[in-house]
Amino acid sequence: MVCIIGITSSFNEGNSQHHVADPYVTAVYQAGGLPFLLPSLDPTQVEDVYAACDGFLFSGGVDVDPYYFGEEPQQGLGEIDPQRDAFEIALARLVLQGRKPALAICRGIQVVNIAAGGSIYQDITTITSLCHSQQAPRYHGSHTVEIAEDSRLYQILKNKDIRVNSFHHQAVNLVGKGLKACGWSKDGLIEAVEIQHKEQWILGVQWHPECCYAIDSSAHKLFQSFIREVKSRKER
Numbered sequence: 001m002v003c004i005i006g007i008t009s010s011f012n013e014g015n016s017q018h019h020v021a022d023p024y025v026t027a028v029y030q031a032g033g034l035p036f037l038l039p040s041l042d043p044t045q046v047e048d049v050y051a052a053c054d055g056f057l058f059s060g061g062v063d064v065d066p067y068y069f070g071e072e073p074q075q076g077l078g079e080i081d082p083q084r085d086a087f088e089i090a091l092a093r094l095v096l097q098g099r100k101p102a103l104a105i106c107r108g109i110q111v112v113n114i115a116a117g118g119s120i121y122q123d124i125t126t127i128t129s130l131c132h133s134q135q136a137p138r139y140h141g142s143h144t145v146e147i148a149e150d151s152r153l154y155q156i157l158k159n160k161d162i163r164v165n166s167f168h169h170q171a172v173n174l175v176g177k178g179l180k181a182c183g184w185s186k187d188g189l190i191e192a193v194e195i196q197h198k199e200q201w202i203l204g205v206q207w208h209p210e211c212c213y214a215i216d217s218s219a220h221k222l223f224q225s226f227i228r229e230v231k232s233r234k235e236r
């Protein structure tokens with residue numbers, strides 16, 4: 001069965017091109033999904049985009065405008081993409097109301113959490129000394145994430161402690177409505193959230209499983225579970 005996975009993208013003003021890093025596309029494809037790249041269209045288009053896809057991958061990228069969680073910009077906030085923010089927040093709100101599965105990675109977990117009414121730390125470098133911006137290769141797991149045993153994430157990974165890569169300077173602060181934290185780094189920061197409703201499948205991770213899909217069993221299980229869920233829902 002063909003399952004269309006919409007992957008959100010970034011936009012480069014400089015060369016006027018939409019971008020998705022290849023590992024997202026490759027991981028979705030190798031796990032059995034058909035990757036479709038979603039440009040950051042006008043938010044009035046999100047209902048059509050939602051209807052056209054079977055599942056969604058919210059990909060990594062630049063910072064989210066703190067306006068969306070009711071804060072003024074603080075020192076340490078990075079680059080903002082207003083069009084992408086508007087499109088992804090609108091799409092994430094539909095996903096949170098609907099029944100189509102979504103995997104949200106890095107910026108993605110932040111977008112979904114903000115769309116659910118939560119907030120993020122604009123710059124974690126001021127609140128933790130643990131290194132979340134690794135200098136190691138992207139496939140390398142540089143810090144530990146502890147997984148809650150009563151979570152769906154634990155059912156997928158069957159592991160309480162995993163090693164993950166880390167390339168972020170923001171993190172989930174207040175958890176959005178309907179979501180719950182299910183993974184933490186050793187400094188107590190939230191590294192994974194999931195939807196509480198049993199009829200939905202929405203999972204956010206702060207790390208980048210797409211970068212180690214081929215070599216890391218946890219990353220492999222995440223994408224396999226995501227695509228399996230999309231297929232089983234489409235069959236029903």
Ligand code: MN
Pocket residue numbers: 131132143165166167168185191206
């Ligand atoms: Mn991290």
